[in-house]
Amino acid sequence: MSGVVYLNYWNSASYTATQADYNIAWQFAYFSALPVNKVPMQIAAHIRSEMRRPINFYGLFTGDHQRITGDILAYPENVRPDGDGIWSKPVLAGQTAVHPEYLRTKAMKLENGDILVVSRDVDEMARLRAYMLGGLVWSAAIVVLGGLAIGILVSSSQLRRVRDVRRVVQQIAMGDFEARLPQAGRDEIAWLSIMVNHMLDEMSRLMHEVKGACDGIAHDLRTPVIHIRSLLARIPAGQLSQAHAPLLEQAREETEDVLQRFAAIMRISEIESIKRKKGFSDVDVDALCRKAADLYQPVAAANGLTFRIDLRARSTIRGDYPLLFEVLANLLDNAIKFTPEGGCVLLSAEEGHDGPTIVVSDSGPGIPDAERSAVFQRFYRSDLTSVVPGSGLGLSIVQAVVRLHDFSLTLSDAHPGLCVRLDCWAQFKRD
Template sequence: GRDEISWLSQIVNHMLDEVSRLMHEVKGACDGIAHDLRTPLVHVRTRLARVPLERLDGEHADLIEQASHGVTDVLKRFSAMLRISEIEAMRRRAGFGDVALDTLCREVADLYQPLAADKGVDLALQLARVPAVRADYALMFEALANLLDNAIKFTPPGGRVELRLAMGAQGPSVHVSDDGPGIPDAERTAVFQRFYRSERTREAPGSGLGLSLVQAVMRMHGFGLVLAHARPGLRVTLDCWTYAAARPRDQETI
């Protein structure tokens, strides 16, 4: 029709199309920068590695080593950015199959148990019997590994990290809880932005991309990602059932 509602709908749709186009352009530019700069940075790191440190005095050798570590950190950030974009662009489900979540949790816990022990953190595992879910095992492993890595990193020595698998009314959920500083309510959405670092954890090593990657994996599967207080610390929940089939819970869901 040609009434006011029709004209308004056309204007709003045009604005939304423009917003979507601009967002894709910005995202494409960021990914392009990360991709193009990765090669010269690899060359810089290779040249730094060839510097004979034993011929330099201690101060200059330390500077070369610090520069090499700095380049490596930037390369890790670029790789994480490109990995997130790759996951977000995935439309295929060729890698999907029946995933036993208890096996997944055990394998991730076994991988991070030495890191937790080295830091003096108790890594506890509680696994309930749950049915298998349709998922990409490698991506789910990557997401859970990121959560466990964060939990151990932000938990002080003598603290506790718990990886728990439980069965709820809608389906199975994986919970990762820690004794760290947690995330304030006002930052619950911001922490999923790329490179966001909370004031509480700004001094800790990391790129600020771990939760963005986890979010990308959950969105691809149609699963839920929930942040909640662990009192103290943070509890991250991966609801491994399709959110379109049921109403999300009262907790803040991303």
């Protein structure tokens, strides 16, 4: 923009100088046509005719720059006879009515060696040029400010749409797969929202189909397995041979294990439902941990373990109390189950900058780094713990509850053993 203003300024100045030089050239043509002895008289006549508002100023000087006549009192510096015109401020006579700021001056040598100097007042043109440049600057400022205002309005509208998209994406990341991106408008963002929503519809449909199939299988098979368990329970063990009685007892245990697995699958399906968030309330972290400790301290003692607690969290969190208690129960049960006799289990809670953190650690075999993400998968059993009875669904239930609450669960090495850290605050911030 400054380059455009400068270009216009330079063009207007060049035009003003050209016009002034053209008018001075006409003056020179007039005076050069006169006899040399009449030039002083004609200079005086021109000065008298322009007394009220002079435009041209005249000065007649000898070859050595001595003044002869005219209202220019001193020969202007840097003015060469028969040279180009220059911008100057010659010394004018005191009786001159005006004192212009901008004068274009040229000099011409006469036949007798005298030098005629003519200065032309271009103040009017300079002021017009200034007005034009001022108008150009103001117009440019209005255009720039208007463009900025329109840009801010357009960008703020787009930013609102981006914030809406980010909010919905956060909901989807938190497990609300029914949320959809806003589709208002006809631009690229709206087109992208339509495509993403279509993709989410397909993903949701496939997930519901898979989930429905798994839940249906678990539900349908649970009934015949219950019947099998009932039939096995009716068989009197005392009437069986010594070889068949252990087989009957093993069949009963396997049936019970299958029912527990089905119950765990149905439990995970229930927890993963986002509607459970409607029942959230304030949960006292200290009371929650103490209740879990009171329940599992006797179990740890019965297994020959030391159970220690270190509770320093006094805040409350938003959550589902039964589900959070189930998380602690699963973690403590695993810690006690996999810690050998003489080991130690620790339950601690502490306050952090973002919220409370619950830690369950043990001195058992731990979990190798390569398997720490796999243990949350359904039915996964590590080689180190495969000899311990279980379904491999406990940590899957824990992970489902953690995701429902938008908490964070991390596994690390306790040197020896496993350290499970539950950060009880929202990992995704809502706008």
